[in-house]
Amino acid sequence: DLYLPLAQADEEVHNIIEKEAWRQWSGLELIASENLTSRATMEANGSFLTNKYSEGLPAARYYGGNEWIDELEILCRKRALEAFHLDPAKWGVNVQPYSGSTANFAALTALIQPQDRLMGLGLPDGGHLTHGYYTAKKKITASSIYFQSFPYALDPKTQLIDYEGLASQARIFKPRLIICGASAYPRDWDYADLRKTANEHGAFLMADIAHTSGLVAAQVLNNPFEYCDVVTTTTHKTLRGPRAGLIFFRKDLQNAEDLEKRVNEAVFPACQGGPHNNTIAGIAVALKQAASPTWKKYALQVVSNAKALASELVSCGYKLQTEGTDNHLVLWDLRPTGLTGSKVEKIGDLVGITINKNAVSGDKSAQTPGGIRLGTSALTSRNMLEEDHKKVAQFLHRTVQLSLQIQKEAGSKLLKDFVRVATGETESAKAVKQL
Ligand code: PLP
Secondary structure, three states: OOOOOHHHHOHHHHHHHHHHHHHHHHOEEOOOOOOOOOHHHHHHHOOHHHHOOOOEEOOEEOOOOOHHHHHHHHHHHHHHHHHOOOOOOOEEEEOOOOOHHHHHHHHHHHHOOOOOEEEEEOHHHOOOHHHOOEOOOOEOOHHHHOOEEEEEOEOOOOOOEOHHHHHHHHHHHOOOEEEEOOOOOOOOOOHHHHHHHHHHOOOEEEEEOOOOHHHHHOOOOOOHHHOOOEEEEEOOOOOOOOOOEEEEEEOOOOOHHHHHHHHHHHHHHHHOOOOOHHHHHHHHHHHHHHOOHHHHHHHHHHHHHHHHHHHHHHHOOOEEHHHOOOOOEEEEEOHHHOOOHHHHHHHHHHOOEEOEEEOOOOOOOOOOOOEEEEEOHHHHHOOOOHHHHHHHHHHHHHHHHHHHHHHHHHOOOOHHHHHHHHHOOOHHHHHHHHO
16 A cells, blocks of 8 residues: 555545646636645655654754754755845744744744733734734634734725824733734735834834745845844745745844744744654745746736736726735725625636635624635736736626626525525526536
């Protein structure tokens, strides 16, 4: 059994993988947090390295046999610093986090004490769960269970980060940590302003650039490393690597040695066990690509495609949050159409367009979000250009028109009735099948 290829060893799993590969390549992948990673990265990720235990750090492991793993981890760290144009005298990086969420929790563990105060962008305004999210009823994530958190928000008029509001709330809340970065924010960040606010309270400033790290590496967005103490990222979104996380930490602060030690110990043993060395190999391969001369071209194209997608949707009469984008992401406000994000996401699935429902600024409930989040990283990886993205916007327009027709026939606000009509024997169901 050890030597059989997957297709022979396990036909069921093999077939599922084949079906998913077909779904990814035959449809239009517009999920802003996804990308299509390279064959080389996937090869590294599915390699012999998966067999090895290597708790600890290079040259300080709890297991034998780590000669090559040490070489790999050192190479991966070097490439991470190179890809983000960082001076190894000033910045260090831990490449072991299993994902963005564990990277963030490890960073919080390193920077502040249990029950210390932190501020992050609220989830309904585009922030991530791990930035302190809680609801009126419940503390939802470890970042609000083990720390006291308070969300800052968007300015409802401009839908941009309300930096002044954040500064005045911080004067009352007195955070020990301010987190910037988002999962659904189509504009760039003013890190200098956030640094000023953090300094007023002697707080750490952490940027979570999970979504935009591929664009930050290409220097097509503002540079968080200039102002932040710690920068975390996932490796699988615009950065186009395997699913994992990275934590960058400053080495030139007062007590910097202490920060390096705290970050490394927060990852292991505080939050994780043995590193996933196969993934670290995949990250190293992706980082080499992100440091190559062609990467900037890719990143510029991602942004230019997002702008083309946004402007075509606007010409179709749609409303976008902030009316456009600076990055890979477009936040489409569907509320004026009377449709919810869930319904359009469903019809998208039926017609081979993969999108996700998302809250838009001012939504009453995060449970029934009024928008759709779109991203251009994956289609740009397939060499699609501005004209292609305009065509994609037209497909999205048809998807919405169809959704409106189905909603009319369903005669109910319920998603299950909507789906019944969309997949049944109705006229609109036939139209779905033809689209
Ligand atoms: N941080 C941000 C800003 C994200 O958007 C995400 C995921 O979407 C994460 C962290 C979490 O990453 P993961 O899903 O790898 O845990």
